[in-house]
Amino acid sequence: MTDSATQDQGRLLAQARVVIIGGGAVGVSCAYHIARAGWDVVLLEKNQLTAGSTWHAAGNCPSFSTSWAVMNMQRYSLQLYRRLAAEVDYPMNYHVTGSIRLGHSRARMMEFERARGMGQYQGMSLEMLQVSDLKDRYPFLETHDLAGALYDPDDGDIDPAQLTQALAKGARMAGARIERFCGATGIRREGDDWIVETEKGEIRCEQVVNAAGYYAQRVGAWFVPYGGRTVPMAVMSHQYFLTEPIPELEAWSKDNGKLPLLRDVDSSYYLRQEKYGLNLGPYERNCRAHWVTPDDPMPEDFSFQLYPDDLDRLEWYIEDAMARVPILGQAGVGRVINGPIPYAPDGLPLLGPMPGVPNAYEACVFTFGITQAGGAGKVLAEWVTEGRTEWDMWSCDPRRYTGYTDPDYCLAKAMETYGHEYAMHFPRHRWPAAPDRRLSPLHERLSAAGAQFAPYNGWERATWFAHPDDDTSDAATETWERDGPWQPRVREECEAVRDGCGVLEICGFTRLMVSGPGARAWVDSLTASRLPAEKRVGLLYFTDDRGRILTEMTALNYGPDQVGLITAAVAQWHDRDLLTNGAPEGVTVEDLSDAADCLLVTGPKAREVLDQISDADLSLPWLSVQHDATVAGKACALLRVAYAGELGWEIHCDPDDAPAIWGALTVAGAKPFGMFALDSLRIEKGYRTWKGDLSSDYTLLEAGLDRFIDLSKSDFPGKAALVAQAEAGVAKRFAPLIVAAEGCDALVMATVWQDGEVVGEVTSSAWGYRVGASVALAMLRADLAAPGTEVEVDIFGRRCKARVQSDAPLWDPKNERIRA
Numbered sequence: 001m002t003d004s005a006t007q008d009q010g011r012l013l014a015q016a017r018v019v020i021i022g023g024g025a026v027g028v029s030c031a032y033h034i035a036r037a038g039w040d041v042v043l044l045e046k047n048q049l050t051a052g053s054t055w056h057a058a059g060n061c062p063s064f065s066t067s068w069a070v071m072n073m074q075r076y077s078l079q080l081y082r083r084l085a086a087e088v089d090y091p092m093n094y095h096v097t098g099s100i101r102l103g104h105s106r107a108r109m110m111e112f113e114r115a116r117g118m119g120q121y122q123g124m125s126l127e128m129l130q131v132s133d134l135k136d137r138y139p140f141l142e143t144h145d146l147a148g149a150l151y152d153p154d155d156g157d158i159d160p161a162q163l164t165q166a167l168a169k170g171a172r173m174a175g176a177r178i179e180r181f182c183g184a185t186g187i188r189r190e191g192d193d194w195i196v197e198t199e200k201g202e203i204r205c206e207q208v209v210n211a212a213g214y215y216a217q218r219v220g221a222w223f224v225p226y227g228g229r230t231v232p233m234a235v236m237s238h239q240y241f242l243t244e245p246i247p248e249l250e251a252w253s254k255d256n257g258k259l260p261l262l263r264d265v266d267s268s269y270y271l272r273q274e275k276y277g278l279n280l281g282p283y284e285r286n287c288r289a290h291w292v293t294p295d296d297p298m299p300e301d302f303s304f305q306l307y308p309d310d311l312d313r314l315e316w317y318i319e320d321a322m323a324r325v326p327i328l329g330q331a332g333v334g335r336v337i338n339g340p341i342p343y344a345p346d347g348l349p350l351l352g353p354m355p356g357v358p359n360a361y362e363a364c365v366f367t368f369g370i371t372q373a374g375g376a377g378k379v380l381a382e383w384v385t386e387g388r389t390e391w392d393m394w395s396c397d398p399r400r401y402t403g404y405t406d407p408d409y410c411l412a413k414a415m416e417t418y419g420h421e422y423a424m425h426f427p428r429h430r431w432p433a434a435p436d437r438r439l440s441p442l443h444e445r446l447s448a449a450g451a452q453f454a455p456y457n458g459w460e461r462a463t464w465f466a467h468p469d470d471d472t473s474d475a476a477t478e479t480w481e482r483d484g485p486w487q488p489r490v491r492e493e494c495e496a497v498r499d500g501c502g503v504l505e506i507c508g509f510t511r512l513m514v515s516g517p518g519a520r521a522w523v524d525s526l527t528a529s530r531l532p533a534e535k536r537v538g539l540l541y542f543t544d545d546r547g548r549i550l551t552e553m554t555a556l557n558y559g560p561d562q563v564g565l566i567t568a569a570v571a572q573w574h575d576r577d578l579l580t581n582g583a584p585e586g587v588t589v590e591d592l593s594d595a596a597d598c599l600l601v602t603g604p605k606a607r608e609v610l611d612q613i614s615d616a617d618l619s620l621p622w623l624s625v626q627h628d629a630t631v632a633g634k635a636c637a638l639l640r641v642a643y644a645g646e647l648g649w650e651i652h653c654d655p656d657d658a659p660a661i662w663g664a665l666t667v668a669g670a671k672p673f674g675m676f677a678l679d680s681l682r683i684e685k686g687y688r689t690w691k692g693d694l695s696s697d698y699t700l701l702e703a704g705l706d707r708f709i710d711l712s713k714s715d716f717p718g719k720a721a722l723v724a725q726a727e728a729g730v731a732k733r734f735a736p737l738i739v740a741a742e743g744c745d746a747l748v749m750a751t752v753w754q755d756g757e758v759v760g761e762v763t764s765s766a767w768g769y770r771v772g773a774s775v776a777l778a779m780l781r782a783d784l785a786a787p788g789t790e791v792e793v794d795i796f797g798r799r800c801k802a803r804v805q806s807d808a809p810l811w812d813p814k815n816e817r818i819r820a
């Protein structure tokens with residue numbers, strides 16, 4: 001099979017429906033999947049296929065992840081790779097050897113249990129291994145200091161170049177055109193089309209995909225004039241080396257085949273058999289980024305090139321691996337590979353719609369692009385051809401990063417993430433690099449009051465308020481347990497909200513003002529819900545054409561030509577693009593997120609507290625709005641809402657006035673509380689949170705949000721699907737659970753069981769201090785969602801008894817307290 005560039009003697013097609021820029025494993029997989037969906041697609045590669053990171057990748061293919069979305073993507077890849085060679089008749093070296101992931105501590109074994117539960121739900125057979133089992137599987141291993149291991153039978157390694165070529169062959173068989181030695185040099189917009197400029201002419205297309213690997217920021221820069229941003233990434237140097245043949249291993253292999261892939265995640269490296277030698281690849285703490293300083297510019301072309309070897313950096317890891325697998329020390333170092341690997345700040349790829357730019361997508365910045373290529377191609381093809389994906393992919397969505405990701409941030413985070421590639425992600429742990437991207441004027445006062453912070457879309461919000469002697473170290477947060485220094489404080493904060501009055505600054509809310517003739521009608525046409533009446537606040541839900549949840553926004557009514565929308569901080573660019581794309585002429589969406597701050601004042605004594613310092617009418621009912629109130633002499637809007645499940649108001653004010661208002665509230669008796677307490681309080685009320693409980697994995701009906709669907713509206717996206725689902729009945733249904741959890745509450749995607757079968761999953765969970773129980777919000781097989789049903793929740797491998805509750809708040813089921 002030859003490339004179309006050769007077949008057509010260099011002539012370039014003038015038109016295609018989709019153009020993909022970049023021919024690494026990921027770009028080619030995108031072409032394969034888009035072409036197989038029946039779409040006309042052209043892929044441009046400036047050199048040969050695989051010239052970027054792909055050609056030198058080690059080719060390891062794990063399925064392991066503690067992210068549901070990433071696990072889905074990797075599982076799909078491995079299933080595809082097993083059948084691909086036969087499907088396209090392109091033989092590949094793909095060794096499914098299984099892998100052993102070593103655990104040095106109880107905490108690590110708990111992480112493995114969590115992944116095993118998720119894997120089981122996805123149909124994979126991850127297996128926990130005892131230390132005594134290890135030598136049977138890996139005879140060369142020193143095991144005396146281990147706690148156990150996780151075995152993944154589907155893990156293995158693939159030749160990345162052969163994989164890419166096989167995908168390319170499959171893409172061409174489905175009609176894709178692949179143009180090698182045809183670099184894209186720019187893009188421009190003409191009407192609704194993109195014109196992609198290349199070294200060999202121009203191509204007009206409807207949709208463009210940036211799959212340029214570590215060159216993604218350069219390609220992304222072309223989109224800035226069309227609403228785009230600088231792609232948030234940094235390029236790290238990643239090394240592995242191959243040893244000379246090891247006689248002992250050779251002798252063993254002749255009788256026993258290939259060793260499983262070994263990952264010592266607590267020491268931070270992998271070790272794989274390569275022929276009769278070993279391949280060691282560490283993720284070292286003392287890592288190195290490239291192409292970030294003026295004296296180290298990124299070259300115009302780095303095709304098929306490597307960085308100079310730098311084995312000194314790996315010394316500690318080499319010694320550690322030699323102690324773990326002593327035969328490693330029996331052979332000299334052969335080939336060293338030191339290549340560029342792109343990192344987004346959290347180490348996950350950018351896969352999905354390009355923020356701010358219609359009809360443009362990203363499939364780039366992959367750190368594990370070989371094992372993820374298959375799944376990534378499927379996901380990207382769904383975005384392009386259907387506008388939505390089978391699995392909720394928010395954890396990889398490019399819109400999760402907004403304007404705070406300057407180069408310093410990207411570099412600091414990339415270094416931190418690379419150096420902790422295999423680290424555990426504990427629920428209370430805050431990764432410390434690059435803090436304080438967005439600080440409210442209240443920040444210093446909160447800090448002085450003992451606030452511990454976590455970033456929400458870059459905004460630092462208080463999570464809990466420590467007393468002077470509390471342990472606020474990083475180390476204290478490295479636990480899966482509920483207990484920790486924060487626990488007594490969170491309890492006190494929840495009790496203050498329950499019995500008196502609390503105040504919480506929720507800085508960084510996304511605020512979008514939709515204005516212009518027909519603005520209200522435009523928003524109305526997008527949502528399944530009814531817009532609120534004047535001087536009222538209401539919740540709106542937006543769904544896709546399957547009725548699955550896209551987002552939730554709080555709406556304020558400013559008449560027919562203006563609607564104010566307040567949404568989650570991290571939804572900023574997601575929700576902006578949802579409202580902007582396709583907006584009618586004259587309707588604009590203004591982002592006013594920086595223009596206001598929010599203080600939530602809540603608890604049975606909130607009225608008493610506010611009354612001392614406000615002229616507002618505090619007798620107005622729940623869900624009322626006062627736009628022209630004053631608190632502590634400062635102008636503000638008061639929204640009577642109750643996310644904490646108590647009488648309460650959100651005070652929306654000028655950020656510069658927040659310190660004065662907060663000061664007056666605390667003097668009047670409000671106790672500061674943090675986001676940990678709010679999470680517990682909202683879970684007791686069954687209030688869902690975006691991208692936890694409210695994801696595009698579920699329809700509004702499945703999520704139990706029937707009351708927010710206004711079927712009397714003539715139409716809205718997803719209406720037909722929701723009507724059909726209402727008639728057919730839902731397969732899954734939201735239900736709160738009371739769980740007999742012990743020291744740990746369930747994490748998201750903990751599996752729910754009955755009679756030895758997985759019957760659902762937890763979408764969020766916390767200890768409820770008001771109800772005195774561990775509460776989980778879950779999605780269950782619909783027939784089990786009846787109150788009183790007994791199920792079990794798998795919490796780090798322990799099946800904990802749980803009882804289904806009715807889909808009403810566990811705290812104050814009649815909402816009397818919030819209406820008081």
Ligand SMILES: Cc1cc2nc3c(=O)[nH]c(=O)nc-3n(C[C@H](O)[C@H](O)[C@H](O)COP(=O)(O)OP(=O)(O)OC[C@H]3O[C@@H](n4cnc5c(N)ncnc54)[C@H](O)[C@@H]3O)c2cc1C
Nearest residue numbers: 022024026046052053054058059060184213368369370371
């Ligand atoms: C040493 C090392 C070992 C690794 N080991 C593994 C592993 O074991 N398992 C794993 O899953 N991952 C591994 N990786 C990561 C993996 O290599 C990458 O994640 C993966 O190759 C990314 O593929 P890609 O298609 O996104 O990017 P790339 O392979 O970099 O492809 C991007 C392509 O875009 C082309 N391009 C750029 N600009 C233009 C333009 N303007 N016009 C046209 N074309 C353009 C480039 O030439 C390039 O071919 C490793 C990486 C390194 C450095």
